[in-house]
Amino acid sequence: MSARSMMSQRPYSPPAANDGKWRRLLKRVWFYRFYYLLALPGLLYFIIFHYLPMIGIVIAFKDISPFGGVAGIIEAPWVGFKHFNRFFNSIFFWNVIENTVIISGLKIIFGFPAPIIFALMLNEVFRVKFKRFVQTVSYLPHFISWVVTTGLVTALVATSGGLFTEWLNELTGERWTFLTNPDQFRGILTLTHVWKTIGWSSILYLAAMSAIDPALYEAAAIDGANRFQMARHITVPSIAFVITILFIFEIGNLLDAGFEQILLLYSPAVYSVSDIIDTYVYREGLLGLKYSFAAAVGLFKGVMAFLFLIAANTLANRLGQPGLW
Amino acid sequence: MLKLSRNEKMAHATIYLSLILLTLAFLIPFIIVFSTSFISDDEFARRGGYVLYPEEFSMGAYDILFGRSQVILNAYSVTLFRVVVGTGFNLAFTITMAYALAKRDLPGRVPLTIFVFITMVFSGGLIPRFLLVDALGLRNTLWSMVFPGLINAWNMLIMRNFFMSLPEELFDAAIVDGASPPTVLLRIVLPLSMPVIATIGLFYAVWHWNSWFDAAIYIDRSHLKPMQIILRSLLETTNMQGLEELAFIEDPPPAASLRSALIIVSTVPVLFIYPFVQRYFVKGIMIGGIKG
Numbered sequence: 098m099s100a101r102s103m104m105s106q107r108p109y110s111p112p113a114a115n116d117g118k119w120r121r122l123l124k125r126v127w128f129y130r131f132y133y134l135l136a137l138p139g140l141l142y143f144i145i146f147h148y149l150p151m152i153g154i155v156i157a158f159k160d161i162s163p164f165g166g167v168a169g170i171i172e173a174p175w176v177g178f179k180h181f182n183r184f185f186n187s188i189f190f191w192n193v194i195e196n197t198v199i200i201s202g203l204k205i206i207f208g209f210p211a212p213i214i215f216a217l218m219l220n221e222v223f224r225v226k227f228k229r230f231v232q233t234v235s236y237l238p239h240f241i242s243w244v245v246t247t248g249l250v251t252a253l254v255a256t257s258g259g260l261f262t263e264w265l266n267e268l269t270g271e272r273w274t275f276l277t278n279p280d281q282f283r284g285i286l287t288l289t290h291v292w293k294t295i296g297w298s299s300i301l302y303l304a305a306m307s308a309i310d311p312a313l314y315e316a317a318a319i320d321g322a323n324r325f326q327m328a329r330h331i332t333v334p335s336i337a338f339v340i341t342i343l344f345i346f347e348i349g350n351l352l353d354a355g356f357e358q359i360l361l362l363y364s365p366a367v368y369s370v371s372d373i374i375d376t377y378v379y380r381e382g383l384l385g386l387k388y389s390f391a392a393a394v395g396l397f398k399g400v401m402a403f404l405f406l407i408a409a410n411t412l413a414n415r416l417g418q419p420g421l422w
Numbered sequence: 423m424l425k426l427s428r429n430e431k432m433a434h435a436t437i438y439l440s441l442i443l444l445t446l447a448f449l450i451p452f453i454i455v456f457s458t459s460f461i462s463d464d465e466f467a468r469r470g471g472y473v474l475y476p477e478e479f480s481m482g483a484y485d486i487l488f489g490r491s492q493v494i495l496n497a498y499s500v501t502l503f504r505v506v507v508g509t510g511f512n513l514a515f516t517i518t519m520a521y522a523l524a525k526r527d528l529p530g531r532v533p534l535t536i537f538v539f540i541t542m543v544f545s546g547g548l549i550p551r552f553l554l555v556d557a558l559g560l561r562n563t564l565w566s567m568v569f570p571g572l573i574n575a576w577n578m579l580i581m582r583n584f585f586m587s588l589p590e591e592l593f594d595a596a597i598v599d600g601a602s603p604p605t606v607l608l609r610i611v612l613p614l615s616m617p618v619i620a621t622i623g624l625f626y627a628v629w630h631w632n633s634w635f636d637a638a639i640y641i642d643r644s645h646l647k648p649m650q651i652i653l654r655s656l657l658e659t660t661n662m663q664g665l666e667e668l669a670f671i672e673d674p675p676p677a678a679s680l681r682s683a684l685i686i687v688s689t690v691p692v693l694f695i696y697p698f699v700q701r702y703f704v705k706g707i708m709i710g711g712i713k714g
């Protein structure tokens with residue numbers, strides 16, 4: 098073999114045989130057998146735990162009994178769109194849709210700008226240690242489970258014994274019931290959401306800010322710009338692309354209004370303002386054992402969420418941003 | 423250093439003040455819970471609820487949690503099992519698949535990646551997943567907290583992107599030296615990838631530590647319940663005596679202090695570890711933020 102052909106052939110690449118297309122492919126596959134072996138366990142995982150449940154969606158079009166097992170699922174009669182129709186016509190339909198969209202919307206309206214403002218404020222802090230301390234503390238809620246977060250919320254605003262509630266009761270002479278009051282419950286959800294996400298969500302913005310060329314600020318300073326003008330005309334435009342892309346995906350996830358948070362905090366007294374699609378599926382399906390009906394509601398949400406995501410991604414691509422795909 | 427005008431100084435003072443207030447908002451809930459965990463019966467009766475600082479210290483709540491009960495230690499061991507064994511499984515499955523999908527000329531690489539990606543944008547939903555875990559006989563086993571979440575597709579793609587960023591020449595050189603593909607993975611790729619493995623491993627570990635919902639729907643047996651479940655049942659019950667897990671307590675301390683103590687006990691490890699490992703997490707977000 099000449100030195101030239103040795104150079105041109107990468108040491109670990111499939112043999113370039115002159116066989117037919119399929120034979121060549123087979124040879125390449127065999128050549129890479131170690132890698133397929135590595136991919137196999139993961140592949141099995143995705144097939145079993147993600148694709149089998151997708152097939153399991155058929156129960157939404159059947160009438161399965163809660164205790165029939167797999168055989169029961171196969172034997173159950175087909176009922177077409179019965180469960181979907183029942184859901185669309187039920188009095189809960191608009192309620193859960195409305196709650197999902199409103200709670201999600203509130204979280205976007207308050208929770209989306211909050212980390213941007215937080216990052217802009219941190220960007221003005223020149224004491225490195227103070228900045229690092231505030232950042233580290235702000236990440237804390239991200240590492241805490243929703244169960245613990247619920248416990249902290251209770252400590253503050255529980256109807257009886259909550260520190261803030263008792264303090265407010267004394268101050269105003271009224272009895273405050275944040276967690277069971279339909280007028281205030283969504284506020285509690287929004288506030289808790291902002292508290293838990295503001296620090297962590299600011300990371301990407303701060304990263305984008307740290308990539309801004311300092312020469313821009315120096316030039317602006319020479320031109321006599323003050324810090325506000327710099328923030329407005331340099332910092333914000335420089336992170337605009339991060340803001341756009343993150344906002345689009347917030348919209349794409351509109352139907353995820355915060356299942357675990359709501360499930361842990363709500364109670365029958367506030368179902369009217371906080372029962373979202375996910376909690377409804379959970380109660381009807383796993384507590385009420387109406388598997389087929391709940392699966393239909395879940396499928397409805399899955400399809401809608403998928404369409405939202407596609408729309409968001411298309412929008413991102415239209416705006417010249419790299420989307421999720 | 424820039425010279426600041428009067429307006430800017432005012433603005434800076436406002437910013438510093440806001441940040442200090444925000445920092446307090448993050449910390450105060452923890453301070454309240456920490457303080458309340460030390461209050462006694464008398465003090466609770468006198469002050470009527472959660473407190474910002476205790477007037478006298480009582481270890482009653484912790485005594486009960488650790489002294490008189492196996493429940494907490496048992497729940498801790500279930501959680502530790504999740505975190506250690508679960509994370510180990512997560513990493514093994516994630517690394518192997520990511521490494522295979524990172525091989526640029528692997529036939530079928532793109533379809534396989536799309537196969538995984540589809541699971542990120544569409545899922546069968548809660549009910550089919552629950553019925554599957556049930557049908558597999560995983561309910562009421564520790565594995566119900568390990569297998570259903572073996573690979574997080576997002577984490578796997580982050581790791582794949584990292585493997586793809588390693589220079590190809592590195593592998594070629596090793597192959598020339600006579601290394602087999604498994605040797606390349608074990609001796610060259612893994613040692614080079616320790617930072618990203620640590621990052622993803624921490625993602626998984628925190629997820630396991632904090633998980634509540636999977637155990638809530640898959641586990642009914644007391645001795646298999648992790649920490650978060652015990653904490654949840656203690657938080658939602660209004661009547662301590664009614665709680666099966668703590669039925670052994672004859673003379674319960676105030677609910678608020680018992681709850682607070684359990685919050686502290688289940689949070690302290692995270693509180694102590696996260697300031698030291700947060701930079702790994704930040705790194706993980708950064709890698710994930712870049713599209714591969």
